Amino acid sequence: MMRKITIVGIGHTVFGNLSDFDLVDIMSFASANALDDADIRKERKIIEQVFVSNMGGGMINHQAGIASSLVSRIDLEPAMAELVENGPASGSSALKCAFMAIASGMVDVVMVTGGELMRTVTGWKGTDFVASLLHPEVEYNYGLTLPAFAGMFTRMYMERYGLTERELAMVAVKDHENGARNPYAHVRIPCTLEAIHDGENAHVVNNYIAEPLRLYGMCPVSDGAATLILCALDSPKMKYFKKKEPILISGIGAATDTHCIHNRKDPLELKAVRLSAERAYEMAGLKPMDISFAELHDAFVILELVISEEVGFFERGKAKEAVESGATRIDGNLPINTSGGLKSKGHPLGATGVSQVFELVKQLRGEAEEGRQVKDPKHGMAVNFGGFGNNVVTTICSKE
Amino acid sequence: MIIDELEKKLRPPEMELPPYPPKVITLASGEKMVVREAKREETGVLLGTIHPLMGVPKDYYDIVAARMFSEILGWYRYRVANEFVIVGAIDGVIAGIVTSRCVxxxxxxxxxxxxxKRGLRIGAQLFAAKMEHHLEYIGEKEVWIVAESxxxxxxxxxxxxxxxxxxxxPEIRHELGGVPTYVLTRELYDAVRDQKVTGTRPVDxxxxATADRLKVPEEYPQIPGFKREK
Known part of the structure; x- marks a missing residue:
């Protein structure tokens, strides 16, 4: 029987423009924050393994050996340390590696720190660096970018399911409402439907970026870092983690799909999302209806809707009805993106997956800020979307 | 004030500029920003707003604030020709300022x-208002522009x-430090006007009235923990 693995410490930096610091600085801040949360600053050497998630350190920050650097910066030697890169899903992939390392019995205590520093380069370079995850010959070379893909994807979904720009704007309004209450969020500004869609100034205030996606249909470019500390429930080292309630990782699954979107039979079908969720549900022994709340990878607001359908929360094409009815708001039946999501909280690529699970832990512990706490949650789900859906990791956390 | 002969010689010749009609923009947050021309007697509140930012190097606030401070002071003391100042105010609190002049x-x-106030594209809206004034109300043919950040x-x-x-x-040379100059022609302006310029007129x-009396901001996102000395 697989070991039960828990999250015993969490840390986070604010997301936003942190370009006054270097990449390892911000990872250190989140890591130190997690050591304090777990109350093991003095006993930190019990951490045997560190997994670091990051996508662009080598490309945009001119930094390699990031995992070794972090271990040294926060005095964790001789812990083992490696970097995990899986595009925007690097964070959850690092968590999955940590999970496997503990499940195998090789180690008991692991730290996972994800971070990204993207504001040190121009927006063009940032967009170009993210686009480097596309196929180099048949996608990237034609000037395709992730926002361009999202625009086309949104258009196709609108034509097939009748989604409107107003409904997309409603997702943004809901996410910003949550993000405005999250002290770690990049854009802590609530927005109104009148201002970003209905009003006469909306076409300029919320201008097109990749039609039909507008400014408020996309995540900001953010710096930031987040950390999780994991321990096997059966480990004698659990004695160190008495301060906070341990949160169980009840299921984790991942799946891949074709690198090129045009090779998919139906580009609107995100198979890797569906499969990764099915694998996580199976491990956890849960069904979609058991999930109390979810963090879904809404780098573009359309993804919140489509992912919520792929993981089984809603029928295909019906997620917009849940948004309209308020079911996905904090006080709804199934709150989605309680942190503000990537849309409002921000999306420092390597940190995102870790940050999503940080939010699951906060909610399950009952530590979310006023107005943002889900009522009596039992199970939370995070979907971290790599590439344009070609490598996806789903994590389910539960109260032990 | 009696202007003596020497003072007269020091003052630049002035063109008569048409007024910029106020407008209101509903920002993404739902807040209403009144965009209107500043009055010379509001110099104090404008300078008081700008002053704290002169010590903020991030995003070139220091140089922009220092230069704008001198421009507004120059406007007040009649040392800049044909200058105008436009403010954006939310509930009277200054959210942004632009300065410009006619050659x-x-x-x-x-x-x-x-x-x-950041994160709401206030700068973009105020810059657009400035261009609107130059090309639509004053009726100039082009605007010379440089960027410091x-x-x-x-x-x-x-x-x-x-x-x-x-x-x-050097036929076209912006007067701010000789850095590369760019030109917004009427043709370019017309091409982007609908995506860049907005606002509702007349203003309720x-x-x-919320912007009748301008107020200095009590918070600056650029200066965490800022406290204004009373």
Whole structure:
């Protein structure tokens, strides 16, 4: 029987423009924050393994050996340390590696720190660096970018399911409402439907970026870092983690799909999302209806809707009805993106997956800020979307 | 005030500029920002708003604030020709300021854009208002523009697809430090106007009244923990 693995410490930096610091600085801040949360600053050497998630350190920050650097910066030697890169899903992939390392019995205590520093380069370079995850010959070379893909994807979904720009704007309004209450969020500004869609100034205030996606249909470019500390429930080292309630990782699954979107039979079908969720549900022994709340990878607001359908929360094409009815708001039946999501909280690529699970832990512990706490949650789900859906990791956390 | 002969010689000749009609913009947050011309007697509150930012190097706030401070002081003391100042105010609190001046009836010289409240594209809206004043109300043919920060370069040079005037140097030379000059022509302005310029006129008198008395901001996102000395 697989070991039960828990999250015993969490840390986070604010997301936003942190370009006054270097990449390892911000990872250190989140890591130190997690050591304090777990109350093991003095006993930190019990951490045997560190997994670091990051996508662009080598490309945009001119930094390699990031995992070794972090271990040294926060005095964790001789812990083992490696970097995990899986595009925007690097964070959850690092968590999955940590999970496997503990499940195998090789180690008991692991730290996972994800971070990204993207504001040190121009927006063009940032967009170009993210686009480097596309196929180099048949996608990237034609000037395709992730926002361009999202625009086309949104258009196709609108034509097939009748989604409107107003409904997309409603997702943004809901996410910003949550993000405005999250002290770690990049854009802590609530927005109104009148201002970003209905009003006469909306076409300029919320201008097109990749039609039909507008400014408020996309995540900001953010710096930031987040950390999780994991321990096997059966480990004698659990004695160190008495301060906070341990949160169980009840299921984790991942799946891949074709690198090129045009090779998919139906580009609107995100198979890797569906499969990764099915694998996580199976491990956890849960069904979609058991999930109390979810963090879904809404780098573009359309993804919140489509992912919520792929993981089984809603029928295909019906997620917009849940948004309209308020079911996905904090006080709804199934709150989605309680942190503000990537849309409002921000999306420092390597940190995102870790940050999503940080939010699951906060909610399950009952530590979310006023107005943002889900009522009596039992199970939370995070979907971290790599590439344009070609490598996806789903994590389910539960109260032990 | 009696202007003596020497003072008369020190003052620049002035063109009579038409007024910029106020407008209101509903920002993404739902807040209403009144955009209107500042009055000379509001110099104190404008300078008080700008002053704290002169010590903020990040995003070039220091140089923009220092230069804008001197521009507004120059406007107040009659040492800059044909200058105008536009403010954006939310509930009377200054959220952003732009300065500009007319060289003659054909050429506008964009000076500075300073955003205090960030994340709502206030700078972009106020810059657009400045261009609107130059090209639609004053009726000039083009505006010369430079950027001191990467943010400004992206917002103006890239988003407005401005023409570089490098090959027309020194015929076209912005007066701010001789840095590369870009030109917003009427044609370029017309091409982007609908995506860049917005605002509702006339402004509801009650909303307009909120900006009757301008107030200095009590918070600056650029200066964490800022406390204004009383």
């Amino acid at each position: 003659d009836e054909n050429i506008g010289m964009s000076l500075h854009t300073l955003t205090i 990467p943010i400004g370069f992206k917002r103006w040079m890239i988003e407005y697809e401005l023409e570089s005037a490098e090959d027309r140097y 008198p009650q909303v307009l």
